[in-house]
Amino acid sequence: MSSYKSFAVVGAGTLGLPIVNALAAQNVSVVLLSRPGASVKTVPATVKVITVDFTDVAAVAAVLKEHKVDVVLSTITTTTAAAQTSLVEAAKLAAVKLFAPSEYGMPTEGQAEGFLGAKNQIAADLKAAGIASTRFFVGNFTEFIPWLVGYADHGKIRIVGKGEVRVSFTSIGDIAGYVAYVLTTLPASELENRIFRIEGDRASLNDLGLLFTTSVEHVDEITGDDGFLKTLLLGLVDTGAGSTGWDEATKTEGLGSQAAGSANALWPGHQWKTIKDVHNL
Template sequence: MSTFKSFAIAGIGNIGSYIAEELLKLKNEGRISEVLILTRSAPGSHFNFASKGAQIVTVDYTSPYSLVSALTGIDVLISTVGYGAFSLQEELAKAAKSSKVKLFVPSEFGFAIQGRDLKDIPSIFHPKEIIRNKLFEMGLPYAIFYSGLFPDYVAMDSAFAKALGVDFAEHKVILGGSGEVPVSFTTRADVARYLGHVLTTMKSHDIVWRIFRIEGERISFKSLFQEYERRMGHRLEYCHRSEKSLNETVQRDPNDLTSIILLEAERGEAVVGSPDTLANELWPE
């Protein structure tokens, strides 16, 4: 049984809210003792989580004292900050180390980049590599959870879906290259349930310094959209962007996340690992 009982989450957004919900469920079941949500906004903006038992703490990410004060007594710090806030993770890590946090879960949900040559990794992902190396240098144990893309987020009418060129209302989608290369997908709810299960049932020495590669389904974008057509009875209009075009776009704008995701998918880099490296078996369901 895990010795981790108190958890803090930095970044309540696309995946963070799901993790918060799962941890609060475990708290209400008596399996963990505390769920702390770090926020830069007013505490009242997270009333929904507070009403379920979360402690909401407003912090200043530029103030070591503010972060250390908030994290004192916390076992596990989970970062779910987005791309635009990756730089904040180093300050979180320093504070976690000073606060004697036992485990740091950095915001690496998504594509697996560990083990790849840095020059082959899109620069927008470089901060992930940097923070992982920093954690190792600091001696602050980490656990990485690679989960691929979130299919529920792609399927909904979200800003992310629109950024990927998915417009179900107009029955139009964009495919990178052939669109037939397999991609790892895991729903946000499944990621949260898996993370909660691992962090509260496994012994801590089996968690620290470990990379967990999980996958709900391995399917190409084209097959995913064809499944949508079958279920909804709608034909979709496909627009293809060639690998060459995507690469040229990324070279011009290294922060074009849409082109990066489509290019990574077409190059076969949008899977969390080979099937034999998956840790799905740790989840009992």
């Protein structure tokens, strides 16, 4: 069993709330930190919801101290990942033992630019602050495939690049369950300053045409709502960075403990959801 008994989850969005529910099911102490003005969230009765300004270091630290928090899990969105700086400062003031920054996507180790670089910088900030970190690389949310490739809009798979490289996809439920399981079962020595590379399914973007039984169109950019973000993500995926085994330094797939899905085995007996499972294909 893990020595960590008290958890604080920052943010209750797409992944935050499922993680809260999964942790609560492990019978540990959980507090949810929510921004002022955020919509009311339905959480298990054992979870206390606390409204606090994430940029107010003293206020966040006070909450963490009051609830004797061992582990902070940040789930704030990709586009605001750099805002975690104040959370790191608060965690240091509160003597938090472990911090899981808002990764939950493509590998960021070795990245220096853009939102991936911003995430990697937070890991560096944690190290500088003397706080142990746990990073979860999950690839792409399986549920978001129709949004990413435009299937939800026009029934086709529209991608940037060749679409030939294999991509990691993991469902939100699997991510939340995995995070809660390892944080509450593994000893601290196996969690501190570790990277967990998980993967629910693996497919190229071209493969999605067969899975969704539709055509694949290759374009230079995605237009419309979130077009810039989709173009950016698809471009990264086409380099190989969409795999949880991606090694930015060598631009290759990692091996052994660095391979995509290498950390799946730490959740023994779990049946990972495939793309077909999630989308009822």
